[in-house]
Amino acid sequence: AQSVTQPDIHITVSEGASLELRCNYSYGATPYLFWYVQSPGQGLQLLLKYFSGDTLVQGIKGFEAEFKRSQSSFNLRKPSVHWSDAAEYFCAVAGGNQGGKLIFGQGTELSVKP
C-alpha cells in the first residue's frame, strides 16, 4: 500500500536560513510525488511535482525537491527562507500512469523566526 512519512512534525528556522523538509514514501512502482503548502484555513497550493526525468525539480516560490529512488525520499529544500514561508507543508504520492488518488503525509509545520 502507498504511504508517506514526514518525520518532522514541526520545524523552526531563522529567516534567511536554508530549509530542508523530509519526505519518505512507500510505493511499489514509479511514484508520482508532490509537495503542497497550506496556510491556516486555506486549501492546498501545489509547490512542485515529480513524474519522471530529472530528479531535481524546481517549483514555485524558490522551492526545489530531489527524488532519490534508493532512499525512497523526496525532500523539499529552499536556500533562504522568508517569513511568508511559514505554513504547513505536505508531501503526497500518487500511483500509476493515470494518477488516481493522492496519499498525503502528516505534514510539517514550518515556523520562521525573525
Next chain:
Amino acid sequence: DTGVSQDPRHKITKRGQNVTFRCDPISEHNRLYWYRQTLGQGPEFLTYFQNEAQLEKSRLLSDRFSAERPKGSFSTLEIQRTEQGDSAMYLCASSPTGASNSGYTFGSGTRLTVV
C-alpha cells in the same frame, strides 16, 4: 475558469442533522476527489469520480456519507446524522485523467463544525 470552488466555506450544524457540500471542479478536469482533513493531520482520501462514475471509496466513507456527481460536472458530498467526529475540513480537488500533466487542483475547502 477560476479553479475549484467549494460551497459553503463554513458550516455549523447540530449533531444528528444532515449536511450537504458542493464542489465545482475545473471544467476541463474529468476527475474529482473528496478529502477530509482534521486539525494537525494531512488530508485523508474519501472518494473520487471519473466523470459521473465513482471509481473508488475509502473505508473512511461510512454509510452515513454519500457522494454524487450526476452529470460529470459538479459533485455533492452529503453527511447524514452528523456526529461530532465529523467535524473537519472537507477538501475537493480535480484533475485531468492523466494527472501527470497538470496535477491536482484543490479548492479552499468547507469547514464543518458539529455541535
